[in-house]
Amino acid sequence: MSKVLVIAEHDGSSLNPSTAKCVACASELPDAEVHVAIFSDHGEEVAAQAAQLESVNKVLQIDRAENKHPLAAILAPQVVALAGKYSHLFGPSTTFGKDLMARIAALLKVNQLSDIMSVEGANRFKRPVYAGNAILTVETPPDKPVVATVRTASYQAAESGNNAPVENIEIAAELPRHTRFLELKTGKSDRPDLQTATTVVSGGRALGGSENFDIIYKLADVLGAAVGASRAAVDAGYVPNEMQVGQTGKIIAPDLYIAVGISGAIQHLTGIKDAGTIVAINKDEDAPIFEVADIGLVGDLFKLVPELTEALAT
Amino acid sequence: MKKILVGLKRVVDFNVRVRVRPDGSGVDTDGVKMSINPFDEIALEEALRIKERGEATEIVAVSIGSSEAQQQLRTGLAMGADRAILVETDGPLDQLSVAGIFLALVNKEKPDLVLLGKQAIDNDNNQTGQMLAALWDRPQATFASKLVLNGSSATVTREVDAGLEVIEVDLPAVVTTDLRLNEPRYVKLPDIMKAKKKPLEHIKVAELDVAVSQELKDLSYEPPPQRSKGVIVEDVAALVSALKAKGLA
Ligand SMILES: Cc1cc2nc3c(=O)[nH]c(=O)nc-3n(C[C@H](O)[C@H](O)[C@H](O)COP(=O)(O)OP(=O)(O)OC[C@H]3O[C@@H](n4cnc5c(N)ncnc54)[C@H](O)[C@@H]3O)c2cc1C
Numbered sequence: 001m002s003k004v005l006v007i008a009e010h011d012g013s014s015l016n017p018s019t020a021k022c023v024a025c026a027s028e029l030p031d032a033e034v035h036v037a038i039f040s041d042h043g044e045e046v047a048a049q050a051a052q053l054e055s056v057n058k059v060l061q062i063d064r065a066e067n068k069h070p071l072a073a074i075l076a077p078q079v080v081a082l083a084g085k086y087s088h089l090f091g092p093s094t095t096f097g098k099d100l101m102a103r104i105a106a107l108l109k110v111n112q113l114s115d116i117m118s119v120e121g122a123n124r125f126k127r128p129v130y131a132g133n134a135i136l137t138v139e140t141p142p143d144k145p146v147v148a149t150v151r152t153a154s155y156q157a158a159e160s161g162n163n164a165p166v167e168n169i170e171i172a173a174e175l176p177r178h179t180r181f182l183e184l185k186t187g188k189s190d191r192p193d194l195q196t197a198t199t200v201v202s203g204g205r206a207l208g209g210s211e212n213f214d215i216i217y218k219l220a221d222v223l224g225a226a227v228g229a230s231r232a233a234v235d236a237g238y239v240p241n242e243m244q245v246g247q248t249g250k251i252i253a254p255d256l257y258i259a260v261g262i263s264g265a266i267q268h269l270t271g272i273k274d275a276g277t278i279v280a281i282n283k284d285e286d287a288p289i290f291e292v293a294d295i296g297l298v299g300d301l302f303k304l305v306p307e308l309t310e311a312l313a314t
Numbered sequence: 315m316k317k318i319l320v321g322l323k324r325v326v327d328f329n330v331r332v333r334v335r336p337d338g339s340g341v342d343t344d345g346v347k348m349s350i351n352p353f354d355e356i357a358l359e360e361a362l363r364i365k366e367r368g369e370a371t372e373i374v375a376v377s378i379g380s381s382e383a384q385q386q387l388r389t390g391l392a393m394g395a396d397r398a399i400l401v402e403t404d405g406p407l408d409q410l411s412v413a414g415i416f417l418a419l420v421n422k423e424k425p426d427l428v429l430l431g432k433q434a435i436d437n438d439n440n441q442t443g444q445m446l447a448a449l450w451d452r453p454q455a456t457f458a459s460k461l462v463l464n465g466s467s468a469t470v471t472r473e474v475d476a477g478l479e480v481i482e483v484d485l486p487a488v489v490t491t492d493l494r495l496n497e498p499r500y501v502k503l504p505d506i507m508k509a510k511k512k513p514l515e516h517i518k519v520a521e522l523d524v525a526v527s528q529e530l531k532d533l534s535y536e537p538p539p540q541r542s543k544g545v546i547v548e549d550v551a552a553l554v555s556a557l558k559a560k561g562l563a
């Protein structure tokens with residue numbers, strides 16, 4: 001039997017959709033019993049959301065003032081205190097999960113598996129390496145807990161409709177004071193979330209400035225889409241870092257991805273491999289993005305994008 | 315602050331499109347261009363800038379791997395590292411072992427700051443910094459896009475999915491770099507010559523008191539499913555009807 005502890009990602013009031021994807025992955029393990037741990041200062045609200053996820057058998061709510069902000073150095077010893085009962089410890093392959101799970105693994109003196117994209121058995125998994133240019137099948141030692149991150153773009157979120165019990169847990173672990181949260185600067189917008197949106201429109205270096213990104217936002221608005229960007233566009237300061245799509249940004253799997261003025265470097269393509277349909281608009285017909293695009297349109301984006309927005313609006 | 319330890323991993327250059335060997339035993343690296351992991355160049359650049367501001371006195375570059383990693387360490391010395399350590403291993407190690415080796419060096423060198431990349435672009439693990447920090451029982455500040463030192467602590471801006479998070483960590487600490495921390499300098503020819511005289515120490519893993527292993531077994535490699543090339547449409551009207559046909563607009 002597999003006993004899995006999923007470490008939930010949340011912002012204090014809502015459960016991040018990455019958690020439901022981890023649960024979906026966990027439920028693929030043979031004969032899985034899935035628990036979700038909520039570390040928070042006041043976790044009721046988030047725990048209630050986790051309890052609704054299908055396949056979840058139990059939610060553990062660990063309330064502690066120090067858990068207000070998700071610092072790996074603070075959370076890891078608490079997870080380790082719970083770890084003894086579990087065969088698998090999973091977190092999402094988001095910045096939250098990557099920061100935390102490797103620290104947990106090292107405290108447990110085990111290796112960590114990154115970016116599970118498929119479960120082949122209780123100790124056998126597939127994961128991408130070399131920016132997704134190779135898929136590796138890995139086996140973990142059967143006598144040690146599997147500590148892993150789950151590649152969220154490979155999984156559909158577990159459905160809601162469950163009513164799992166929530167248990168309040170106290171953990172006496174001593175927590176370090178050497179790491180302190182100061183501030184989170186987030187460009188909160190009313191737009192759909194890049195990581196879960198069904199449609200994403202991304203702009204690249206070709207936009208040439210942050211004002212010009214307006215045409216990308218307008219197209220996104222008529223499609224109800226989230227907005228992303230290439231690294232070049234982020235580096236140039238046209239848009240904030242949280243919008244970067246790719247190997248070192250967000251790995252996404254929307255039904256429709258529209259790449260505007262993006263050349264299609266391998267590192268960018270890594271982030272969109274799992275998209276349903278890829279549309280590319282680029283003035284260079286030899287741009288590598290056309291090698292992977294399902295539908296390509298060659299021409300000047302400053303003319304084509306407003307035209308497309310107009311055509312879709314009517 | 316005195317000493318900064320920087321990790322420089324030798325990896326397949328980021329411009330190379332790697333291919334899986336037909337027998338699935340790995341990826342083809344014969345004759346392929348090898349470089350310093352891009353995030354590690356950023357780590358070294360940051361260390362150099364800290365030293366140039368007068369906030370550090372010595373930068374030690376470390377690579378763990380085959381003797382060929384000397385090339386990357388020489389490049390690091392040419393960029394400005396003061397000395398280099400190559401920990402020679404026979405064959406691949408898992409990441410916990412690599413972190414264990416870093417810990418052994420940390421115990422020997424007693425750095426005030428360890429700067430690593432956030433991820434090596436070959437295995438895409440994104441683990442070593444976090445593991446070292448855990449084993450060392452010290453703070454970690456991963457995915458750094460800004461690093462400010464204030465004596466006994468550091469203020470680090472981290473690129474997280476929600477935006478930018480700012481944390482404060484006591485030193486010594488492990489910081490891992492993200493792409494926007496800085497732009498690494500180019501190496502100049504005279505520096506390459508000068509670097510030849512800088513010390514490069516070779517250590518065999520066996521000389522360090524660490525247990526190493528390869529616990530995660532790599533069973534086989536396969537190429538990813540390929541996306542096939544689609545169609546080029548003539549104009550916006552054709553694009554809209556293609557999207558409509560797929561139920562996407
Ligand atoms: C370690 C590492 C990690 C990286 N991680 C990422 C990552 O996560 N995400 C990422 O995106 N990149 C990443 N990169 C960078 C990547 O290699 C490319 O440099 C980047 O994706 C290029 O961005 P771009 O396509 O916007 O710019 P460019 O490559 O400059 O492409 C611009 C495109 O716009 C087209 N164009 C120009 N003008 C017009 C016009 N008027 N109308 C239509 N088309 C036009 C051009 O033909 C060109 O194809 C990484 C690089 C490294 C080394």
Ligand SMILES: Nc1ncnc2c1ncn2[C@@H]1O[C@H](COP(=O)(O)O)[C@@H](O)[C@H]1O
Nearest residue numbers: 321322378430431433434439440441442
């Ligand atoms: N063999 C190695 N030699 C030197 N540095 C390494 C090595 N492996 C990992 N690192 C450092 O750890 C970072 C993260 O690597 P990884 O956890 O493998 O993604 C890299 O960017 C390096 O700074």
